[in-house]
Amino acid sequence: MERIEKIIACFKEIGFKPKINEFQDRLVIQKAVCLLDLMGLRPGYKFSLYVKGPYSPDLTKDLYDQKEAVQNLKSRCVLSGTEREKILKVYDLSNHLEPKLLEIMATYSFLWKKMNLTSKEALINLKKLKPYPETQIAMGVSRTKQLFPPTEKEIEEMKAEFKAWEDASDSDARYE
Amino acid sequence: MDDRIIGLVGEAKLVNSKIFSLPRLLILVSLENLGQDGATFTDLRAGLDLKDGILHSNLKTLKEMGYIAERKVKLEKKTLRSYSMTEEGREALLTARNWFRKWLS
Numbered sequence: 001m002e003r004i005e006k007i008i009a010c011f012k013e014i015g016f017k018p019k020i021n022e023f024q025d026r027l028v029i030q031k032a033v034c035l036l037d038l039m040g041l042r043p044g045y046k047f048s049l050y051v052k053g054p055y056s057p058d059l060t061k062d063l064y065d066q067k068e069a070v071q072n073l074k075s076r077c078v079l080s081g082t083e084r085e086k087i088l089k090v091y092d093l094s095n096h097l098e099p100k101l102l103e104i105m106a107t108y109s110f111l112w113k114k115m116n117l118t119s120k121e122a123l124i125n126l127k128k129l130k131p132y133p134e135t136q137i138a139m140g141v142s143r144t145k146q147l148f149p150p151t152e153k154e155i156e157e158m159k160a161e162f163k164a165w166e167d168a169s170d171s172d173a174r175y176e
Numbered sequence: 177m178d179d180r181i182i183g184l185v186g187e188a189k190l191v192n193s194k195i196f197s198l199p200r201l202l203i204l205v206s207l208e209n210l211g212q213d214g215a216t217f218t219d220l221r222a223g224l225d226l227k228d229g230i231l232h233s234n235l236k237t238l239k240e241m242g243y244i245a246e247r248k249v250k251l252e253k254k255t256l257r258s259y260s261m262t263e264e265g266r267e268a269l270l271t272a273r274n275w276f277r278k279w280l281s
Contacts, residue, residue, distance in 0.1 A: 023249035023258065026213060051206045051223025052215045060211055099252055131222050 003044040004062040007033055008075035010041075010087040016097060020067045028097050029063065030055055031106035032090055038113045039086050039147060049115070053107035053129055093143040104130055104140025105147070113148065184279055191275045192268055194241060199226055199234040204269050207244065207261040214260030216249070235259060243268055 007029070011018065018025040034047050034054045045056040063070055079087070094102045107130055111122035119141075127137060150158070195201065202224050207214055215223070221231050238244045243265030249258045261269075 023213075024251050027251070048209075050210060050215070052210065052213075052219040055210065055213075057209050057211055060213055128225070129222055131218075 002077075004066050004070065005075040005077040006041075006043050006079075006083075007059075008066075008070055008073055009077040009079050010036065010083070011070075012073045012075060013079060013084055013087050014091040014097075016091075017073060018070060020063050020070060024099055026060065026063065027099055028102060030059060031099075031102035032087075032094070032097060033059060034106040035090050035102070035109055035147065036086060038109045039090070041083055041086055047110065047114070049110060051129075053103055054110040054114075089147060093146055100132060100136060101140055101143065104132065104137060105144045108141055108144045109147070112144070180278075184275075187275055187278065191272050192241070194237065195243075195268055195272050197234065199224070199230055200238055201272075202226075203231075203234060203238060203259075204243065204261065204265060207259060208266070208269065210260065212260050214245075214258045216251075216256045216258050218256065220259065238265070241265075241268075 010032075011029075016028075018029060020026065031053070033043060033045060033056070037043060037045065037047060045059045045062075047054040047056045049055075069075070091097060094105060104126065108122055108126045111117045111125050112119055115122075117125065123137075123141060126141070130137070132140075195204070203220060206220065206223060217231065217235075220226070220235075221228065224231070226234075235244065235246070239246055241264075243262060244259050245262050246257055246259055248255050250256075
């Protein structure tokens, strides 16, 4: 009950009242909770990669078991300031929980952050699993990157990449 | 014939041989842990890398066998077909899996 209460508190924060019998609402919950988990909220649900992207059978079970509490946003859990910031960030960047955008964001994040693929490998796999139009994919990937600030390692990799460009540019300038 | 083979032949009668096609096994395994949420046609096509025709005909066969159920769902105002595994399908997969284990050992 404790873990679902945290999720309910998150929905309460953004005013999302899900209908558990609706396929779309269950999909939105799965993808939003997966993102929150990867952002460090740790609600306690185990996600694995299935044909439909990241998914937690335990979460679905809890949604049905606690249907009444979920639909009426009944929760005793109080979110911390950081937790509130995280759910608001997911809400804003997913255009207020747009299902397909959430699917792209959660699948890309899972491949990148959980399965530790490089961003390039994650993108290749994302396109296989979610063959959506390029513009939707690009938006989802860009929004995902806004969810996760770059790590030290990623900053170093970017610096190395830019240095190669700068060096090439300096060498061109010498011949002008 | 040794005892093991006699046992395998006897238990083979419990297994529905129509389950043994690669697309069918892949479909069943991928739906196994998705409960009543199941997966849409698009999810299965992309995730299993199957052509429309192959996926469609195998889903039809599995439906006729009573191993999967089809229903219509709404996503972003579009109607999609979603598939989930039935209790019969779960039992058939378990029987086939157990038989395969014995066959391999």
